[in-house]
Amino acid sequence: MSKDSLFSKKNMKLLSDPLDDNNPITVQVLGICSALAITVQLKPAVVMALSVLVVLSVANVVVSLMRHMIPSRIRIIVFLVVIAALVILVDQVLKAFVYDVSKELSVFVGLIITNCIICGRLEAFAMANPPGKAFLDGLGNSFGYGIILIVVAFFRELLGSGTLYGYPVLEKLGLYDLGYENNGMMILPPMALVTVGVLIWWQRSRNEKLIENK
Amino acid sequence: MDVNKNSYTFGFAAIMVIIVAALLSSAAIGLKPFQDRNIELEKKQNILSSVGIVTDRDGAEELYLTYIKQELVLNNKGEEVEGSTFDIDLAKEVKKEADAQVLPLFISEVDGKTMYIIPLRGKGLWGPIWGFISLEDDLNTVFGAVFDHKGETPGLGAEINRPMFQDPFAGKSIFNGEEFKSIKVIKGGAGEDNMHGVDGISGGTITSDGVTDMLLERLTMYLPYFNKIKPTIEVDSVFSSMDSVVTVNDSIIN
Numbered sequence: 001m002s003k004d005s006l007f008s009k010k011n012m013k014l015l016s017d018p019l020d021d022n023n024p025i026t027v028q029v030l031g032i033c034s035a036l037a038i039t040v041q042l043k044p045a046v047v048m049a050l051s052v053l054v055v056l057s058v059a060n061v062v063v064s065l066m067r068h069m070i071p072s073r074i075r076i077i078v079f080l081v082v083i084a085a086l087v088i089l090v091d092q093v094l095k096a097f098v099y100d101v102s103k104e105l106s107v108f109v110g111l112i113i114t115n116c117i118i119c120g121r122l123e124a125f126a127m128a129n130p131p132g133k134a135f136l137d138g139l140g141n142s143f144g145y146g147i148i149l150i151v152v153a154f155f156r157e158l159l160g161s162g163t164l165y166g167y168p169v170l171e172k173l174g175l176y177d178l179g180y181e182n183n184g185m186m187i188l189p190p191m192a193l194v195t196v197g198v199l200i201w202w203q204r205s206r207n208e209k210l211i212e213n214k
Numbered sequence: 215m216d217v218n219k220n221s222y223t224f225g226f227a228a229i230m231v232i233i234v235a236a237l238l239s240s241a242a243i244g245l246k247p248f249q250d251r252n253i254e255l256e257k258k259q260n261i262l263s264s265v266g267i268v269t270d271r272d273g274a275e276e277l278y279l280t281y282i283k284q285e286l287v288l289n290n291k292g293e294e295v296e297g298s299t300f301d302i303d304l305a306k307e308v309k310k311e312a313d314a315q316v317l318p319l320f321i322s323e324v325d326g327k328t329m330y331i332i333p334l335r336g337k338g339l340w341g342p343i344w345g346f347i348s349l350e351d352d353l354n355t356v357f358g359a360v361f362d363h364k365g366e367t368p369g370l371g372a373e374i375n376r377p378m379f380q381d382p383f384a385g386k387s388i389f390n391g392e393e394f395k396s397i398k399v400i401k402g403g404a405g406e407d408n409m410h411g412v413d414g415i416s417g418g419t420i421t422s423d424g425v426t427d428m429l430l431e432r433l434t435m436y437l438p439y440f441n442k443i444k445p446t447i448e449v450d451s452v453f454s455s456m457d458s459v460v461t462v463n464d465s466i467i468n
Contacts, residue, residue: 071223078230085234089241096248099256099271 014136018144025148030116036192045153049146057138063126064134160186264346284321292438304335336428339420359383371421382412396430
């Protein structure tokens, strides 16, 4: 095992890679389902991103700590139990302290369990790396997931409802008086897919590493 | 140690499940008071919104104390019985025989107007639906109604919790003269002059019918109580008009 510190350059790449070069949504195209479902407004998107952050980083650490003890034949089941337990905890905490948001997210919090990003990171990373690195990997990937969620939600809320985090931006700017109208289509799920598509397009045209050889 | 032995696998799974179960149940127990508090405040918020008072959840407690003047528990003969109105679990009550049910009734006073708030509970398409309907002091005119649901189809049946569906209830009558009509949610739309019907939701017919059934079933339970208190309300108004007659007479005599 290398002796480099937790914050070495190599380890920092664990944090920064998923933000761009290896983004779970736009590059690996995982976790799309929730990205489409809860990006109508910023608030649920932020809460969802935070929930995934908690679940993924803790699950990564827990699985990494147990990585020598987990019988490989039942490892996926073990992942699911760990993830499910964490998700239920998050759900209960949301219900107790941010009731409105938990009502809005309703089934989607439960669906974190099926978020491919989480199972994918546990299998691909946490099972083979020590807890510190696994934690950074968890943070990095949930930031990568969260950043896309928030960007998509930003555009959908702004163009679809004319608000940002519930604050009526466009109304304050007086755009409605000039004849502007909200685009109702942005609220519908298909536009989330289009928005994610545009993001992927923009990212691939900008990031040379992602341009495939002909 | 060989982590791939069958016995180890079983042991590992068993221990892990026990630890997780213990962790989750203690979390559930520890957080329950906070969750119950949220549910209680939301109920108060809903009760208030049925009489037209809009508030967020934090303000619900105080406004509830201000506006809800009386909480009654009734049986289906219209008699008052002992009990805590707020804690009645309607989900359990509606499953009992009519005779065994206790009926919650909230009486509020807003701007000097007395209003009767009746909690509702029924079945939608996928699960329970519930709500509150408020009647003005003639026990006939609907002042407002709120509905909510557990899992009706988004965009269709789920629309019952939107103002678009709820607002038309205001001003409708549950009686036609002496005859109890309830309020029906009508597929294809109720006519403008229909005093006992509101527009249904396109594509949400079963949920709409659920609302109709719920209103009919719940309101019927309260009829004995209405019949009992109606005369006193009418007598009150007769008395007040007699008072004015008497004063007129007095002034003539004088």
